Amino acid sequence: MSDALRVCFITKMYPPRTGGGATYAYELANALGELGHEVDVYTQSVPGEDDDVSTHPNVTVTRITKARPLVVFSTLYFSIACRFRIDFDEYDVIHGTLMPASTIALGPRLLDEADAPLVLTSHGTSYDEARSVDPQSPPDYLFKYVFHPINVALDAVAGRFADHIIGVSDHTREQLRDLYRFDPDDLTTVPPGIDADRFRPTDEVHPAVDTDRESILVLSRLDPRKGIDKAIRAFAQLEREDAELLIAGTGRLEESLRELAAELGVSDDVRFLGFVEDEELPELYSSVDLFMLPSEYEGFGIVFMEAMACETPVIGTEVGGVPTAVDDGETGYLVPKDGIRELAARMDELLGEPGEYERMADESRTWAINHDWTAIAERVGRVYAESR
Structure with missing residues (x-):
């Protein structure tokens, strides 16, 4: 050049x-x-x-x-x-x-x-x-x-x-x-x-994902700023018997998050995957039905882009740079920072409306290719x- x-x-x-x-x-x-x-x-x-x-x-x-x-x-x-x-x-x-x-x-x-x-x-x-x-x-x-x-x-x-x-x-x-x-x-x-060639939909299923269930993924350090406790609380309000919450990542909050899941009666449906290698991520994103991260703050949120590139709709919070990463209503949804009820409602909406889900999945991939x-x-x- x-x-x-x-x-x-x-x-x-x-x-x-x-x-x-x-x-x-x-x-x-x-x-x-x-x-x-x-x-x-x-x-x-x-x-x-x-x-x-x-x-x-x-x-x-x-x-x-x-x-x-x-x-x-x-x-x-x-x-x-x-x-x-x-x-x-x-x-x-x-x-x-x-x-x-x-x-x-x-x-x-x-x-x-x-x-x-x-x-x-x-x-x-x-x-x-x-x-x-x-x-x-x-x-x-x-x-x-x-x-x-x-x-x-x-x-x-x-x-x-x-x-x-x-x-x-x-x-x-x-x-x-x-x-x-x-x-x-x-x-x-x-x-x-985003590396749209690397992060792309695949038919391969990650071994951690049960394809007979609706899988919701959280991928993050287990850190207070990431709002993973809110993800568990919102999941506990979700009235879908076949859903499971997968939490990928490590950090000092793991034990307290496990205790919270038990306290809310969802420990059998919340699975902690630990650290996931980078090369596994496209397969993991593609295998789940939904990605969410209800952070207290994000400068941007590259994980949202990675999930969207794999045609997985996302849910994030209206904080920091997340609204730049997530096109609300097009590639996923944004909810208030402390909106646990809204988070549960958006999860239920995406999982319960196949037509809307497919539209957002297509929009997500297009958005990623353009970035x-x-x-x-x-x-x-x-x-x-x-x-x-």
């Missing part, structure tokens, strides 16, 4: 680490490489994990530090290492793919050592994330009242020195504009993409061009 750029990616989150931030950096780097750009990714290694991650020939991955248990020190160490290991003058664009953790890219800018424009991606503001946490333990209090105020301050600093900020949802872009008073001309919404990573990389490339 013409105007191919040398792009410097800085991110703590990259495979084999999991999560939306890691997926975003990996898929975007490969898609930019496919478009002809040269992308150098600077990230961390993960002790005990295989760091040999396949990439596009135009993508080079350099792991300059190891991830460490204490996130503050890990970030600081990574920041210092980036400062001394990267020659920023070699690049046409510097892209911190996870704001504010990628604000270490600011170092050369503050010291006037780099002429390349700085682009940051915000997956959701720290302000929103802190507000969504209801402290239940000492780590929660530390997370909400120590780490997040620091991140809010870093968000503010980052925005002042960035040439452009990409918000993964309209909500995030509006928060950056209204709360941080960033220049609207320097803000653009570009959602994450493949190539299209998203082209939009990010335009942001790069406008920032230079």
